[in-house]
Amino acid sequence: MNCASQPFFTGAHGGPPTYEMLKEEHEVAVLGAPQTSAPVATTVINIRSETSVPDHVVWSLFNTLFMNWCCLGFVAFAYSVKARDRKMVGDIIGAQSYASTAKCLNIWALVLGLLLTIAFIIVCTTGSLVIFQAVLQLIKDYRGY
Secondary structure, three states: OOOOOOOOOOOOOOOOOOHHHHHHHHHHHHHOOOOOOOOOOOOOOOOOOOOOOOOOHHHHHHHHHHOOHHHHHHHHHHHHHHHHHHHHHOOHHHHHHHHHHHHHHHHHHHHHHHHHHHHHHHHHHHHHHHHHHHHHHHHHHHHOO
16 A cells, blocks of 8 residues: 555645646546537436325324324324335325325314314313302302492
8 A cells, every 4th residue: 555645736746736737637527528529318217206195193193192183193194004005015096095095084183173262162161260259149149248
């Protein structure tokens, strides 16, 4: 193994490269090699691109565990698993169809879950206020105010 240092660029006379030499190398790199009249052979390679199909399994699992009003989260989870199975088999159209249905069910489960949760909070809050006022009224009536 040779450990002697060697210059990176060497000119025609062995010295450092000149501006003209660097300019010529740059032009060759940018413009390419000189064109010849020889026929050019080209090769075209068609690479099949993998279409990314989101299966929404994580979203469906979240809706199944936390916002499973009317079992929409569970049904969305089933469609998500079917979409993943179709994707593994190679049926992209079937996977997209199941994934689209899972996405729609997930959106409905999320919206319905949020609305019903907010309605439950409102009912509990107003209910506790009504009960508090009724108890306060009973205390006032009992003391004879």
